[in-house]
Each structure stands twice: as structure tokens, then as C-alpha cells.
Amino acid sequence: RNMSGVAGHQVYVTRDDMPECGVDLLKKECDVKLWNHSSPIPRAELLKAVAGVNGIYCSLNDKIDQELLEAAGPGLKVVATISVGHDHIDVAECRKRGVKIGYTPDVLTDATAELTLALLLATSRRLPEAIHEARTGGWVSWAPTWMTGPGLAGATVGIVGFGRIGQGVARRVKAFNTARILYYNRSRRPEEQETGAVKVSFDELLAQSDFVICCAALVPETKEIFNKSAFEKMKKTAIFVNTSRGGTVDQPALIEALKTNTIRAAGLDVTTPEPLPLDSPLFKLKNCVILPHIGSAAIEARNIMSNLTAQNILAALKGEPMPAELK
Ligand code: DGY
Structure with missing residues (x-):
């Protein structure tokens, strides 16, 4: 483990086109795996891919429910979504399992x-x-x-x-x-x-x-x-x-x-x-x-959203206060 204590932690990123700045932040400190196909990850693949990970970097396309949290297992510490909306996340179920939730208010x-x-x-x-x-x-x-x-x-x-x-x-x-x-x-x-x-x-x-x-x-x-x-x-x-x-x-x-x-x-x-x-x-x-759901699609906003999503994950894995935790 390195100084920050997150080396060896595994983070799954559900898309290959998340703005790079955030994914790069994660890569500097932990093991990052990602769905590297241009189409969204099918549910069955997602359930397999998250097994044993400590953090999930997701978007509003990914349903974070009991089944998914179960598939990830007890090592999961944090789910961070690159969105301010969180209707795709079962908040009560995350809470029950002690899984922290990161989101992106303000910046969009x-x-x-x-x-x-x-x-x-x-x-x-x-x-x-x-x-x-x-x-x-x-x-x-x-x-x-x-x-x-x-x-x-x-x-x-x-x-x-x-x-x-x-x-x-x-x-x-x-x-x-x-x-x-x-x-x-x-x-x-x-x-x-x-x-x-x-x-x-x-x-x-x-x-x-x-x-x-x-x-x-x-x-x-x-x-x-x-x-x-x-x-x-x-x-x-x-x-x-x-x-x-x-x-x-x-x-x-x-x-x-x-x-x-x-x-x-x-x-x-x-x-x-x-x-x-x-x-x-x-x-x-x-x-x-x-319009095809482009509300936050300003280049600057999407980059900051990606950084914030990564920072949420890193902070949660280190046990530090998250910059934008959904309480
Ligand atoms: C959100 O953040 O919830 C938007 O729908 C996507 O940016």
C-alpha cells in the first residue's frame, strides 16, 4: 500500500467514455477496470464486473439496486455517480450496507x-x-x-x-x-x-x-x-x-x-x-x-463532474470526508 492507503483498491468504471481527467485521477491511486466498449454495459456484464470491487464510478444509465450491491459484495465502500440526479440509486439499500454515495451537485x-x-x-x-x-x-x-x-x-x-x-x-x-x-x-x-x-x-x-x-x-x-x-x-x-x-x-x-x-x-x-x-x-x-438529455453537456461541467466523481471515490476509500456525499 502507498501513503494514501488506496493502492490495491479496485474501482470499476461503467463506461469507456467518462471524461478522462477523472478516470486519470483514479488510475494514479488505485486499480481501475472499465467497460471498454462504446455501447453501454449490459446489466448481466455489469453484475459480473463489479464482483469484489471497492468502488464503482457509474452514470445514470446504471441501476444501483440491491441485486447490484449484492453482486459487488461486502468489499464495496462507495458508489459515485457522474450526475446530480440519484433516482437510479437505491439510497436506503446503500445505507443499510454502509456503502457511501457520491454525486455531483453544484458543478452542473x-x-x-x-x-x-x-x-x-x-x-x-x-x-x-x-x-x-x-x-x-x-x-x-x-x-x-x-x-x-x-x-x-x-x-x-x-x-x-x-x-x-x-x-x-x-x-x-x-x-x-x-x-x-x-x-x-x-x-x-x-x-x-x-x-x-x-x-x-x-x-x-x-x-x-x-x-x-x-x-x-x-x-x-x-x-x-x-x-x-x-x-x-x-x-x-x-x-x-x-x-x-x-x-x-x-x-x-x-x-x-x-x-x-x-x-x-x-x-x-x-x-x-x-x-x-x-x-x-x-x-x-x-x-x-x-433533446437527448444534454442538460449538463457543457464541456467544462462534464470535466468537473468527472473529477468530482473520482474525488468522491478516493476520499471514501481513504475514509476522508467526501467532497460531495449524498447524505
Ligand atoms: C444529472 O446530473 O442528473 C443529469 O441528468 C445528467 O447530468
């Missing part, structure tokens, strides 16, 4: 809030449709009512889930001269001074908002909160944006709401399932913009 807040704004504008101002028209001859002349959509200035924006990312979205939309920012959060949050965002009930937020943005973590209480009744409570002109998890939405109900113009449009960075099958009705709807 700006990237995800930025992408939320990008998706909001792409949806409201119909960018994918407009780009398609420009390239395929639909652009006959400048036309006064063609390709129009609602602006943000003067609008009411409702943010569901007012944690780090929700607040980051609020600060950004405020710069667009919105009239009001409303938010709904399950737990109490101190009144938001900086943006003047006002806490309201979920129903009130749905009824008042021109833009409804979901930034809430997926937990049992937020599962499919955006259901048929929620879409019916929204304005007919509302635009719905989701950059959290697909599971917060009853997707068939959203499809119906978009088809029947119960709401105007939706922008989704997250869906059920992921990837969204090519034959999904969502892909056929002009009033739906779909």
Missing part, C-alpha cells in the same frame, strides 16, 4: 440552467421548425405571422422544483424582462430575494404561468406530477419545459395534451424511456422539441 447547475433557457427559447420561438423550413424551401418571403411564438418579456414563468437549478433558471429568465416568476417547491425554501420569485401552490402555478418549467428531482412525491389534470389546469397557450427527469411526466397524458392543443408546446430534455424510441408519437408532433 449553470450548464443545466443554460440548457433550460436554450430549450425554452427553441420551443417558444420554434427553432427546429424554422431551421427545417429555411433548409427545405418553406422560406418564401419574410412574412408577418409566419413562425411566430410567444416571447418571454412580460410573461409569467413558473418553476416547479426550486433547488439549485430552478433558482439558476429564475436568475436567467429574469434577464429576459419577465413580468413574474412563480415557483413551487415541496420543502420550505427561504423567500427568494434576488429574483423576486414568489412561492405559490402547484395548482396556482399551473393556472398562472405562460411557461411552466420542471426542475424537480424525481422522487416518489414528484412522480408524474405533470399528468392529465395538471395539463388541463395550464393555460391553453402554455409552454411546458422539462429538464429534470422524464418520470415527473405522465407522458401519454402529455402527448394527448399536445395533440389536442390543451397546451401550446413542450420542450423535453428528458423522456420515458431514454433513449426515446424513434416511433414515439412525440417525434411526430411539431409542437414538441426533444
